[in-house]
Amino acid sequence: MRVFVLDKNLQPLDPTHPARARELLQKRRAKVYRRYPFTIVLQDRTTEGSVTHPHRIKIDPGSKVSGFAIVQEETGRVTNALEVSHRGQQIKDSLESRRALRRGRRNRKTRYRKPRFLNRTRKSGWLPPSLESRLANIETWVRRIRRLCPVAAISQELVRFDLQQMQSPEINGVEYQRGELFGFEVKEYLLQKWDRKCAYCGAENVPFEIEHILAKSKGGSNRVSNLCLSCHSCNQAKGNKPVEEFLKKKPDVLKRVLAQAKAPLKDATAVNATRWELYKRLQCTGLPVEVGSGGRTKFNRKTRGIEKHHWTDAACVGASTPEKLLINGVKPLVIKAKGHGKRQRCGTDRYGFVIRHAPSQKFFMGFQTGDLVKADILTGKYAGTYTGRIAIRFKPSFKLTTGGKNFDVHPKYLKTIHRADGYEYAS
Numbered sequence: 001m002r003v004f005v006l007d008k009n010l011q012p013l014d015p016t017h018p019a020r021a022r023e024l025l026q027k028r029r030a031k032v033y034r035r036y037p038f039t040i041v042l043q044d045r046t047t048e049g050s051v052t053h054p055h056r057i058k059i060d061p062g063s064k065v066s067g068f069a070i071v072q073e074e075t076g077r078v079t080n081a082l083e084v085s086h087r088g089q090q091i092k093d094s095l096e097s098r099r100a101l102r103r104g105r106r107n108r109k110t111r112y113r114k115p116r117f118l119n120r121t122r123k124s125g126w127l128p129p130s131l132e133s134r135l136a137n138i139e140t141w142v143r144r145i146r147r148l149c150p151v152a153a154i155s156q157e158l159v160r161f162d163l164q165q166m167q168s169p170e171i172n173g174v175e176y177q178r179g180e181l182f183g184f185e186v187k188e189y190l191l192q193k194w195d196r197k198c199a200y201c202g203a204e205n206v207p208f209e210i211e212h213i214l215a216k217s218k219g220g221s222n223r224v225s226n227l228c229l230s231c232h233s234c235n236q237a238k239g240n241k242p243v244e245e246f247l248k249k250k251p252d253v254l255k256r257v258l259a260q261a262k263a264p265l266k267d268a269t270a271v272n273a274t275r276w277e278l279y280k281r282l283q284c285t286g287l288p289v290e291v292g293s294g295g296r297t298k299f300n301r302k303t304r305g306i307e308k309h310h311w312t313d314a315a316c317v318g319a320s321t322p323e324k325l326l327i328n329g330v331k332p333l334v335i336k337a338k339g340h341g342k343r344q345r346c347g348t349d350r351y352g353f354v355i356r357h358a359p360s361q362k363f364f365m366g367f368q369t370g371d372l373v374k375a376d377i378l379t380g381k382y383a384g385t386y387t388g389r390i391a392i393r394f395k396p397s398f399k400l401t402t403g404g405k406n407f408d409v410h411p412k413y414l415k416t417i418h419r420a421d422g423y424e425y426a427s
């Protein structure tokens with residue numbers, strides 16, 4: 001993990017080793033600019049005369065967590081890694097609860113009113129708020145990284161598999177070869193086609209094997225229409241038996257397997273609207289955006305012998321991945337999206353009755369909910385030093401959350417170390 005460096009005019013320089021950053025700070029040649037991600041600003045140097053190297057932001061967008069890796073292109077060093085957890089589910093839940101309250105109120109308060117629907121239009125490119133928030137998180141972090149690091153390009157995982165530009169592999173007779181890049185693409189295709197379930201017993205969330213419906217020893221081919229997904233025990237039990245014999249007692253399963261094997265996967269199921277929208281928005285940054293498939297990511301990671309994490313997957317996205325990725329000592333910065341508060345002015349109880357009103361101000365005594373603070377409490381039950389996140393109240397008694405517990409603290413003991421920016425950090 002390296003430290004981001006800015007010059008005197010806040011222009012990004014190459015990230016540096018933490019030891020070098022410490023030295024610069026000790027000699028007072030640099031000051032701390034940001035705590036998360038850790039950034040220093042040089043006091044005596046401008047970008048003129050200093051050489052920067054192009055870096056690449058690599059993104060593996062996920063539904064719960066998105067991985068980011070910043071890779072220096074020439075050396076293949078992963079200089080920084082981030083893992084951003086999204087709050088899609090939280091947004092969905094709160095919108096649904098609001099909807100339920102409104103619906104209940106409408107039923108109670110209006111005896112009959114014509115239903116109004118299908119009379120609203122949405123802008124093109126509209127996404128549900130839960131998905132929009134994921135995109136916004138990724139855009140935010142790309143923008144923030146670009147301010148801290150000389151970024152020349154972006155790589156993004158776009159599709160799960162890429163069988164030569166999505167031509168139907170069943171018809172064109174694409175063949176599976178173990179361990180090749182193409183084999184990984186075929187595996188991802190099969191995972192999608194068989195819905196991540198064992199074709200014979202329906203088991204989920206187990207390691208899957210690629211199963212030849214007509215065994216290879218009986219002349220079965222490697223063509224995609226002869227392959228399905230099975231769990232280890234089904235694969236062992238079937239052996240090289242013909243599928244008709246193996247599924248003799250389950251005729252309905254046999255029928256389904258044979259039908260599904262022939263049916264090509266519809267293109268629509270493989271296209272993920274959110275990721276395409278992300279691709280469009282990343283292109284708006286003006287940087288060249290490279291796209292990769294999930295199959296290639298896995299191939300890159302396996303051939304380089306790298307463990308699976310969100311950030312390592314990100315580092316392996318795309319064809320531009322260097323032959324040797326230097327990932328020793330990299331620890332990802334774990335980031336959790338927290339939002340910026342809500343717009344609702346009326347807080348309700350669980351029956352929808354208004355019980356409180358939100359204050360119009362967000363600041364009190366220079367603090368805001370979500371600030372990361374250092375507390376130096378001199379006396380009392382909670383005497384000691386803590387760092388944590390505060391929730392403000394409009395009286396000098398804030399709630400400090402630190403290490404899983406929380407208690408009230410007077411703001412006179414607090415010093416802000418990182419202002420609320422919609423995210424929570426753990427490192």
Ligand SMILES: [Zn+2]
Pocket residue numbers: 198199200201202203230231232233234235
């Ligand atoms: Zn099975």
